[in-house]
Amino acid sequence: MIRLICPVKACGAPLGREPRALRCGAGHSFDVARSGYANLLQPQDRKSTNPGDTREAVAARRRLLSRGIGDGLAAAIGAMLAARGIGPGAVIMDAGCGEGFHLADACARLGAAGCGIDISTPAIDLAAKRYRKLTWIVANADRAIPLANGSVDAVLSITGRINRDEFARVLKPEGVALLAVAAADDLAELRDAVLGESTEKDRAQGAIESLAPRFRLEERARHAETLDLDHAALEDLLASTYRGQRRSQKDALAGVERMRVTSSRELLLLRAERK
Ligand SMILES: [Zn+2]
Numbered sequence: 001m002i003r004l005i006c007p008v009k010a011c012g013a014p015l016g017r018e019p020r021a022l023r024c025g026a027g028h029s030f031d032v033a034r035s036g037y038a039n040l041l042q043p044q045d046r047k048s049t050n051p052g053d054t055r056e057a058v059a060a061r062r063r064l065l066s067r068g069i070g071d072g073l074a075a076a077i078g079a080m081l082a083a084r085g086i087g088p089g090a091v092i093m094d095a096g097c098g099e100g101f102h103l104a105d106a107c108a109r110l111g112a113a114g115c116g117i118d119i120s121t122p123a124i125d126l127a128a129k130r131y132r133k134l135t136w137i138v139a140n141a142d143r144a145i146p147l148a149n150g151s152v153d154a155v156l157s158i159t160g161r162i163n164r165d166e167f168a169r170v171l172k173p174e175g176v177a178l179l180a181v182a183a184a185d186d187l188a189e190l191r192d193a194v195l196g197e198s199t200e201k202d203r204a205q206g207a208i209e210s211l212a213p214r215f216r217l218e219e220r221a222r223h224a225e226t227l228d229l230d231h232a233a234l235e236d237l238l239a240s241t242y243r244g245q246r247r248s249q250k251d252a253l254a255g256v257e258r259m260r261v262t263s264s265r266e267l268l269l270l271r272a273e274r275k
Pocket residue numbers: 006007008011012013024025026027028
């Protein structure tokens with residue numbers, strides 16, 4: 001069961017569900033939008049170095065996913081979680097869930113309940129419209145995650161942000177965190193074409209270190225595939241990957257009808273240390 005808590009500073013009481021609102025015992029109340037999500041973003045948490053995806057970036061991401069890009073990664077994520085016993089009755093939380101595809105896919109595969117958190121309202125609105133059985137929350141997961149202590153079996157962060165102390169707090173004892181980060185050769189051909197550089201820095205080691213010492217690495221795997229993309233898909237990939245893309249980047253794709261692009265992710269499965 002998803003156990004939401006009140007985001008008001010120094011409150012943190014359980015949030016009860018009403019048809020059109022979430023409400024805590026102290027009387028703090030949060031509207032539930034028509035599409036079904038709730039906005040728990042507090043004024044002090046609005047400031048962020050990561051303002052969240054725009055409506056355009058979110059729409060581009062969904063168009064890519066609707067072509068089947070992401071299916072292979074989703075299967076790999078599902079298999080990794082299933083191998084850890086995540087199944088019916090489990091709760092999965094996705095920090096930085098975007099438009100919700102990976103969380104919804106994992107929950108459908110495994111029969112688990114899901115709570116997706118993202119600071120982007122357009123992303124959460126789109127997620128709530130499509131995946132109605134899951135819980136969708138606008139919040140800044142870099143600050144505070146509005147879920148009860150020890151209420152989550154698995155945390156997902158798919159090229160998302162990492163909040164070690166909050167991940168450890170919301171997880172059950174020995175719960176797991178599954179991170180997907182860009183591998184060094186991720187989108188190498190696209191970066192070469194638009195940025196003039198094809199090597200990406202290795203993010204996996206930094207991700208592992210940012211969770212230490214509260215999590216220990218159990219498994220590290222690589223998921224790579226070659227995507228054969230037409231021009232529209234390349235533009236969507238650019239729009240959904242690089243924030244604030246410059247005109248010159250888009251121009252670099254002019255006249256490119258197709259490109260084979262490597263999609264390459266490191267999958268890191270970490271286990272929370274006993275407190
Ligand atoms: Zn409250």
